Amino acid sequence: EIVMTQSPATLSVSPGDRATLSCRASQTVTSKLAWYQQKPGQVPRLLINGASARASGVPARFSGSGSGTEFTLTISSLQSEDVAVYYCQQYYIRPFTFGGGTKVEI
Amino acid sequence: EVQLVESGGGLEQPGGSLRLSCAASGFTFSDYSMNWVRQAPGKGLEWISYISSSSSITYYAASVKGRFTISRDNAKNSLFLQMNNLRAEDSAVYYCAKDNRPREISGYDYWGQGTLVTVSS
Numbered sequence: 532e533i534v535m536t537q538s539p540a541t542l543s544v545s546p547g548d549r550a551t552l553s554c555r556a557s558q559t560v561t562s563k564l565a566w567y568q569q570k571p572g573q574v575p576r577l578l579i580n581g582a583s584a585r586a587s588g589v590p591a592r593f594s595g596s597g598s599g600t601e602f603t604l605t606i607s608s609l610q611s612e613d614v615a616v617y618y619c620q621q622y623y624i625r626p627f628t629f630g631g632g633t634k635v636e637i
Numbered sequence: 638e639v640q641l642v643e644s645g646g647g648l649e650q651p652g653g654s655l656r657l658s659c660a661a662s663g664f665t666f667s668d669y670s671m672n673w674v675r676q677a678p679g680k681g682l683e684w685i686s687y688i689s690s691s692s693s694i695t696y697y698a699a700s701v702k703g704r705f706t707i708s709r710d711n712a713k714n715s716l717f718l719q720m721n722n723l724r725a726e727d728s729a730v731y732y733c734a735k736d737n738r739p740r741e742i743s744g745y746d747y748w749g750q751g752t753l754v755t756v757s758s
Contacts (some may be wrong), residue, residue, distance in 0.1 A: 532699070535736050565683070565744030574751065575674075575682065580737050580744040589748070617681055625696040627672075629682040 533557050533570040533621050535630035542635050550606040552633045554619035559599045566595055566604045569632075571589075579604065611637060615627035638748045639663040641733050646752030653723050653756075659733030659749055667691075667711040668739040673718050675729035676751075683729070686718065690740055701727075723756045730754075733750040 536556040545551045554564070560585040566579040579595035582602060592607040606613055614637055619630040644659040655674040659671070673686045686707040687696040695707050716733050730753050734745035 535672045563742075567744075571684075573645065574732065574748045575745075576748075577737065577746045579742050580746075585743070586737070616681075620682070620684070622744065624696045627685065627687065627696075627742075629684060632681045 532626055533560060533624055533628050535619055535621055535628050537617075537619060537630035538631060542633055544606075544609045544635060544637065546610050546611060546637060550613070550635055551605075552604040552611050552617055554597075554602040554604070554630050556600045556602075556621055559611035560621035562598045563621055564595075564597070565620045565622065566594070566636045567592075567618045567620065568613075568615045569618065575618065576607050598601070606635070609635070609637070639735070640736065641749035641754040643731065643733055646754045647758060648755045648757065649723050650758050651724060651730040651756055653725065654719070654721045657718040657720065657731055657752060657754075659718075661714045661716065661733075661735070662729060664747075665739075666709075666714040670732045670736040670740070670742060671709060671716045672736070672745060673716075674732045674734050674745070674748075675727075675754075676732070677726075677729040680729075684730070687742070688716070697742060701753070711740055721734075723754075725756050728754060728756045 562582040564582045567575040569575045583595045616632045655722045685698045727733040734748040737743040737746040
């Protein structure tokens with residue numbers, strides 16, 4: 532099983548600042564990686580597919596990068612509505628494992 | 638508008654069974670692979686099962702393999718999860734989730750609202 536490790540567990544960022552979230556895979560997942568946002572009490576929302584492709588309707592301040600085992604989700608200018616837990620998921624090899632999440636707070 | 642609506646959750650005793658359903662609308666259901674993902678209270682996301690668009694391929698997480706069975710009825714735009722021999726650790730909100738791309742494993746662009754399963758005596 533591929534283990535997905537996200538860091539940090541919690542990230543405190545001031546409004547307007549950049550937030551950088553990391554996701555590491557225990558073995559290569561090529562570019563088969565997705566990022567999700569889950570706000571309190573809500574369903575997860577797809578942000579990034581294929582490591583770097585923004586999903587439909589996702590603001591341009593969200594960007595994904597990386598391949599192989601190291602991935603990054605960047606929020607270029609944090610807004611108050613971006614407070615959420617962010618998860619990465621690999622879909623290269625089953626089981627399609629999720630990371631433990633990074634909580635972003637203001 | 639894409640909609641996924643789960644049903645069938647509830648309180649069940651350890652060792653019991655439940656059958657979850659997910660009614661899909663707003664897209665060509667038969668073109669997309671589907672998944673079940675669960676989330677225990679206050680915990681992260683756990684992928685548990687995948688089914689291809691034609692039902693020819695199914696995958697399971699080790700935690701549920703041999704106890705859970707995923708299936709679908711493309712004629713009725715429905716996805717199912719038969720859950721047998723339930724354990725306390727199966728207690729979670731269960732989401733059905735649609736693959737983003739047709740006939741290709743990808744991220745999940747639509748999720749249902751979830752159905753709560755509680756396993757307790």
